[in-house]
């Protein structure tokens with residue numbers, strides 16, 4: 001993995017504290033090297049059984065960006081930003097051919113033969129017990145990868161906006177997945193250079209949604 005940065009990347013706590021959902025982007029491009037670095041850091045995210053059951057589509061073409069914006073209630077961030085990452089989730093990966101995942105983990109030494117043999121049975125079994133929840137589980141993995149992207153981008157001087165405002169079938173048409181009924185769209189993330197700063201809208205006090213031991217037993221902080 002090659003990491004190329006012009007400036008010192010922000011550390012993780014700073015990136016978390018500084019990040020805002022940006023609503024207006026400059027059209028300035030992202031260099032191919034920086035984009036590649038973002039993709040590498042995105043797919044470095046963990047996933048259940050290391051299934052990597054996301055499909056990440058980089059939308060950069062102007063006409064495609066316009067179509068994606070139209071599928072997203074005309075939200076303009078997608079048109080302005082040089083790239084929007086579409087995070088899709090594939091609920092069927094765990095029941096497909098997992099050989100490449102097993103081979104890679106065996107090669108790195110992370111999973112020994114016993115682990116691989118165990119997973120060969122355990123993964124399809126677990127996926128079968130999930131039933132309809134396979135979609136939800138795949139979306140969890142995709143959202144974790146999307147969060148990696150957002151913090152990596154912030155660390156490297158870029159801005160983002162998590163976007164849930166879109167019509168799934170229309171987004172699927174734009175990315176060429178209209179004929180895949182099982183694929184779920186998890187989130188859209190435009191990435192680029194902020195055209196204007198945004199203020200932090202604030203967070204509720206811990207007492208409203210952080211508990212100790214049992215829900216409703218407030219964490220005093």
Ligand SMILES: Cc1cc2nc3c(=O)[nH]c(=O)nc-3n(C[C@H](O)[C@H](O)[C@H](O)COP(=O)(O)O)c2cc1C
Nearest residue numbers: 019020021023075161162163164165198199200201
């Ligand atoms: C799952 C999710 C979906 C969101 N969808 C949109 C969206 O479609 N459009 C938008 O402008 N902002 C969207 N936002 C941004 C939120 O409005 C923003 O995160 C929130 O107001 C807090 O601001 P901050 O991100 O600057 O801390 C979304 C955020 C999240 C986490």
